[in-house]
Amino acid sequence: MEKHEDVQLYERLHAKDQAAMEMLYDKYGKLLYSFAYKMVYNSAGAEEVVQEVMIKLWRGKGVYSAEKGRFTTWLLTITRHTAIDYLRKQKRHTEDVIHQETEHEDSQPGVEEMVEWKHRSERVKEAMRVLKEEQRLIIDMFYFKGYSQKTIAEKVNVPLGTVKGRIRLALKHLKDELYEERRDWQ
Amino acid sequence: MTDKQCEKLIDYFNGQMLEEEKETFEKHLESCEECRAELAEWEDLSADLPFLSEVEEPPQGMKERVLTSVWNSEESTEAPVQQKADERKHSLKRAAPIWLAGAAAAALLFSLAGNGYLLSENQQLAQEREQLAEEADQLAFERDVIESDYQALLEEEQEEGTGVADVLLASNLASADEELFSGEGSATIISEDGHVDLLVQVSGMPDLEDEEAFQAWIIEGETPVAAGSFTIDENGNGAVRYRLSDMDDMQVDQIAITLEPQPNNEQPQGQVVLASP
Numbered sequence: 151m152e153k154h155e156d157v158q159l160y161e162r163l164h165a166k167d168q169a170a171m172e173m174l175y176d177k178y179g180k181l182l183y184s185f186a187y188k189m190v191y192n193s194a195g196a197e198e199v200v201q202e203v204m205i206k207l208w209r210g211k212g213v214y215s216a217e218k219g220r221f222t223t224w225l226l227t228i229t230r231h232t233a234i235d236y237l238r239k240q241k242r243h244t245e246d247v248i249h250q251e252t253e254h255e256d257s258q259p260g261v262e263e264m265v266e267w268k269h270r271s272e273r274v275k276e277a278m279r280v281l282k283e284e285q286r287l288i289i290d291m292f293y294f295k296g297y298s299q300k301t302i303a304e305k306v307n308v309p310l311g312t313v314k315g316r317i318r319l320a321l322k323h324l325k326d327e328l329y330e331e332r333r334d335w336q
Numbered sequence: 337m338t339d340k341q342c343e344k345l346i347d348y349f350n351g352q353m354l355e356e357e358k359e360t361f362e363k364h365l366e367s368c369e370e371c372r373a374e375l376a377e378w379e380d381l382s383a384d385l386p387f388l389s390e391v392e393e394p395p396q397g398m399k400e401r402v403l404t405s406v407w408n409s410e411e412s413t414e415a416p417v418q419q420k421a422d423e424r425k426h427s428l429k430r431a432a433p434i435w436l437a438g439a440a441a442a443a444l445l446f447s448l449a450g451n452g453y454l455l456s457e458n459q460q461l462a463q464e465r466e467q468l469a470e471e472a473d474q475l476a477f478e479r480d481v482i483e484s485d486y487q488a489l490l491e492e493e494q495e496e497g498t499g500v501a502d503v504l505l506a507s508n509l510a511s512a513d514e515e516l517f518s519g520e521g522s523a524t525i526i527s528e529d530g531h532v533d534l535l536v537q538v539s540g541m542p543d544l545e546d547e548e549a550f551q552a553w554i555i556e557g558e559t560p561v562a563a564g565s566f567t568i569d570e571n572g573n574g575a576v577r578y579r580l581s582d583m584d585d586m587q588v589d590q591i592a593i594t595l596e597p598q599p600n601n602e603q604p605q606g607q608v609v610l611a612s613p
Contacts, residue, residue: 166410168407171403171406172403175399175402175403176399179394179398179399179402180391180392180393180394181386181389183392183394183398184389184390184391184392185386185389187389187392188386188388188389188390188392193392193394193395194395196392196394197394197395197398197401197402200394200398200402201401201402201405201406204402204403204405204406205405205406205409208406208409208410209409209410219379219383220383223379223383226383226386227379229386230386231351234350234351234352235351238352264391267387267391270384270387271387271388271389273384274384274385274387274388275388278388289385292346292350293382293385294385296350296351296352297350297352298346298347298350298352298489299343299344299346299347299352300489302346304461304464304465305464307464307467310343311343313346314343314345314346317346317378318374318377318378321377321378321381321382322381324381325381328384
């Protein structure tokens with residue numbers, strides 16, 4: 151049902167419906183801002199990223215279709231790429247600071263529209279907690295900092311050719327844990 | 337070279353490719369089922385990761401600012417922003433909130449510690465490269481790959497080198513006694529492309545004689561550090577640009593201009609004619 155609403159909103163955006171844009175912002179602005187903040191680590195930068203994403207959407211850059219998966223995932227991917235571009239431009243990677251969110255459990259969103267966030271957040275944090283430190287580190291560098299393969303190899307001091315294997319291993323481990331969680335919950 | 341293309345999946349996923357490189361990789365992707373499967377898997381596996389973000393409260397007034405920019409973007413005649421890997425050169429400038437300028441100005445007064453960031457990052461990269469080189473001795477077959485990527489990094493750095501300059505310090509230069517010396521000027525320290533430069537501009541300066549030249553000095557505590565000599569035109573205007581990049585983490589307490597009997601002195605011989613407050 152939620153998917154359907156999103157697709158409707160997206161279609162209205164394409165028809166340049168300003169109210170739809172505002173609704174989209176109200177629905178996802180906070181999530182996108184929080185995600186952008188985690189990536190760029192400053193509030194002005196995060197706002198800039200969200201703004202750029204909204205402008206891209208409004209101008210019809212990047213086309214969403216149901217085959218691309220969930221609308222939220224698509225939106226977050228655009229946000230991630232915009233944040234990576236921002237970081238590269240600013241050259242302000244907070245490279246040596248690895249932020250471990252697993253410790254802050256009580257700052258979760260409570261409002262109804264953020265139930266999914268809360269739900270997925272708890273699950274993925276739980277799964278991340280089981281990962282080895284070096285695997286969390288490589289996921290952070292790869293996903294949240296968007297480093298190049300070369301930079302990751304240098305940062306973790308492994309040969310270039312093994313970086314991909316490390317990332318895959320870390321992601322697989324995460325996936326296994328996530329499925330483990332799901333089974334536990336059922 | 338298929339294997340080599342497969343290895344580039346990370347940079348494709350992270351948008352760390354130049355447009356041409358990206359097109360080559362996308363062609364490869366069409367023919368490489370393994371890469372397609374891996375890419376899809378990574379997308380799937382990382383779909384939950386954004387939800388690791390802590391809830392951050394957006395700054396006050398953000399909604400209005402963002403939506404105003406969105407509506408304005410519609411009216412703008414500017415070409416649409418390309419959603420390409422090379423968009424970084426121009427993409428976010430338009431969207432920069434006004435307070436960024438204020439924050440940047442406030443961030444540095446009389447200290448270059450912050451701008452040591454790029455330099456120290458370079459040093460760190462250099463150290464890490466050395467470590468990689470040691471590994472390459474043990475794993476000789478890795479070396480070619482590392483070197484080719486190093487070249488790519490250099491090219492990337494060059495390309496990124498066309499970035500925007502940041503002002504680290506801006507100060508007026510004035511005469512201590514306007515009766516004795518009438519000139520005035522300004523000193524600006526800017527950071528651009530990993531370099532830090534001092535720019536001095538003066539006007540209303542009296543004529544020079546013989547080999548005399550004006551010289552800029554950065555005063556660090558009590559110590560003057562030479563920073564470029566210059567002469568003036570017939571209207572008393574002059575300017576000099578001096579690269580400070582090798583003065584990592586220096587403390588700038590004052591900037592002064594002296595009148596020297598000859599240019600490029602190591603230590604000041606003449607008197608101070610202009611100085612920052």
